[in-house]
Amino acid sequence: MPNPTAAMLVIGDEILSGRTRDSNMHHLAGQLTRHGIVLKEARVVADEQPAIVAAVNALRAAHDHVFTSGGIGPTHDDITADAIAAAFGVTIDVRDDARAILAAHYAQTETELNAARLRMARIPDGARLIDNPVSRAPGFSLGNVHVMAGVPSVFEAMVASVLPTLTGGDPLLSQNIRVMRGEGEIATALGALAAEFPDLSFGSYPFVRDGVYGTNLVVRGTDAVRLDAAMLRLSAMVETA
Amino acid sequence: MPNPTAAMLVIGDEILSGRTRDSNMHHLAGQLTRHGIVLKEARVVADEQPAIVAAVNALRAAHDHVFTSGGIGPTHDDITADAIAAAFGVTIDVRDDARAILAAHYAQTETELNAARLRMARIPDGARLIDNPVSRAPGFSLGNVHVMAGVPSVFEAMVASVLPTLTGGDPLLSQNIRVMRGEGEIATALGALAAEFPDLSFGSYPFVRDGVYGTNLVVRGTDAVRLDAAMLRLSAMVETA
Numbered sequence: 354m355p356n357p358t359a360a361m362l363v364i365g366d367e368i369l370s371g372r373t374r375d376s377n378m379h380h381l382a383g384q385l386t387r388h389g390i391v392l393k394e395a396r397v398v399a400d401e402q403p404a405i406v407a408a409v410n411a412l413r414a415a416h417d418h419v420f421t422s423g424g425i426g427p428t429h430d431d432i433t434a435d436a437i438a439a440a441f442g443v444t445i446d447v448r449d450d451a452r453a454i455l456a457a458h459y460a461q462t463e464t465e466l467n468a469a470r471l472r473m474a475r476i477p478d479g480a481r482l483i484d485n486p487v488s489r490a491p492g493f494s495l496g497n498v499h500v501m502a503g504v505p506s507v508f509e510a511m512v513a514s515v516l517p518t519l520t521g522g523d524p525l526l527s528q529n530i531r532v533m534r535g536e537g538e539i540a541t542a543l544g545a546l547a548a549e550f551p552d553l554s555f556g557s558y559p560f561v562r563d564g565v566y567g568t569n570l571v572v573r574g575t576d577a578v579r580l581d582a583a584m585l586r587l588s589a590m591v592e593t594a
Numbered sequence: 595m596p597n598p599t600a601a602m603l604v605i606g607d608e609i610l611s612g613r614t615r616d617s618n619m620h621h622l623a624g625q626l627t628r629h630g631i632v633l634k635e636a637r638v639v640a641d642e643q644p645a646i647v648a649a650v651n652a653l654r655a656a657h658d659h660v661f662t663s664g665g666i667g668p669t670h671d672d673i674t675a676d677a678i679a680a681a682f683g684v685t686i687d688v689r690d691d692a693r694a695i696l697a698a699h700y701a702q703t704e705t706e707l708n709a710a711r712l713r714m715a716r717i718p719d720g721a722r723l724i725d726n727p728v729s730r731a732p733g734f735s736l737g738n739v740h741v742m743a744g745v746p747s748v749f750e751a752m753v754a755s756v757l758p759t760l761t762g763g764d765p766l767l768s769q770n771i772r773v774m775r776g777e778g779e780i781a782t783a784l785g786a787l788a789a790e791f792p793d794l795s796f797g798s799y800p801f802v803r804d805g806v807y808g809t810n811l812v813v814r815g816t817d818a819v820r821l822d823a824a825m826l827r828l829s830a831m832v833e834t835a
Contacts, residue, residue: 371633391610428777428781428785470781555670561745
């Protein structure tokens with residue numbers, strides 16, 4: 354059975370302006386790979402409803418799962434929940450179970466559950482809540498779209514809540530060799546080897562360290578035996594190239 | 595005059611698998627902001643021609659500029675140049691000026707300009723070369739699409755080569771205040787202030803440090819006087835909220 358596919362949508366002007374460097378994409382990519390879900394695409398869009406709606410609808414039609422980060426807090430620029438509702442054409446309102454979670458949390462911390470904070474209990478009709486063990490305000494899943502917070506510690510906790518509920522595939526395995534040689538020297542032999550193992554993916558990633566060119570050769574796939582066979586051939590190739 | 599808009603396309607399985615963490619998006623975002631070009635969207639796609647072609651054609655139609663990173667090296671998985679040619683419907687072949695750059699470089703380093711390395715001189719018909727002062731193999735611009743390498747040092751050098759040739763807008767300015775208070779407490783007042791300054795963009799970015807909640811409030815715009823006026827109001831608001 355082929356591995357399920359996924360896309361990620363990062364929502365936030367702060368990434369696009371260069372103020373903040375996103376770390377959620379890299380975290381999700383690693384978690385999905387371990388869970389056997391192939392991340393095929395990622396997008397970053399601004400805090401603008403038409404952009405969010407268009408991206409969500411394109412990605413949820415093309416992939417088994419879509420994971421979003423950002424825009425579910427209490428301020429005026431947190432428009433993700435409403436945009437998701439618009440993308441699905443469903444209504445959205447404060448929901449009792451989400452309100453109860455916030456009420457319990459703020460009662461415990463002796464903080465007022467004011468109108469702004471109550472916005473975080475707005476959940477699109479038909480969604481399932483995603484547990485937030487860090488700061489309580491929940492994320493939600495609607496259809497195949499999983500809507501999570503942008504703050505990295507909260508995003509990571511929500512990923513840990515939602516991933517075990519999804520059917521994964523065989524874990525995506527990878528092995529690599531680091532060669533202190535430019536990739537131009539091994540490119541032809543590597544291409545021929547890749548053609549011999551069409552079920553595996555061969556990547557070549559050049560780097561420069563202290564003025565010396567090197568290459569990381571990475572082989573990926575789900576069949577450990579085939580991966581071992583390819584790595585044996587690759588090792589021999591690198592020694593003789 | 596409104597600021598020009600841009601999109602970025604990161605090409606590379608290694609980002610989507612979680613093996614490598616992209617840094618080019620953050621670098622480009624900061625450079626564009628300084629140059630007065632608004633980065634509206636970014637995408638990451640796999641090393642697959644249909645995915646690259648679809649993304650390039652969607653983004654170049656929607657924005658003034660598109661910047662790509664990755665996939666222009668000598669190996670079998672470096673398919674960006676061919677994909678760009680396919681997206682524009684133009685032919686692609688080894689071009690004399692690009693070949694001359696590589697030949698001079700490899701002669702100097704006493705390295706063979708083999709068939710694999712010669713792939714890096716494949717340039718779509720009608721493109722302009724982008725100088726690569728780091729490792730010589732050029733990038734190129736075709737129409738409004740600027741195609742650059744994925745290795746960060748090379749990407750950054752190419753951005754420095756191409757940005758001064760593009761017409762920017764008024765620099766995008768930003769100022770920020772850091773408040774050691776949850777954003778739920780200031781959300782209502784912040785929203786009202788944002789409505790009063792529709793020409794500026796107000797962002798609220800929560801963080802958790804040593805278990806304490808804080809918020810970065812960021813105001814962005816191109817008019818320094820308006821920005822100062824908004825910051826005065828924001829400071830007063832934060833003190834009384």
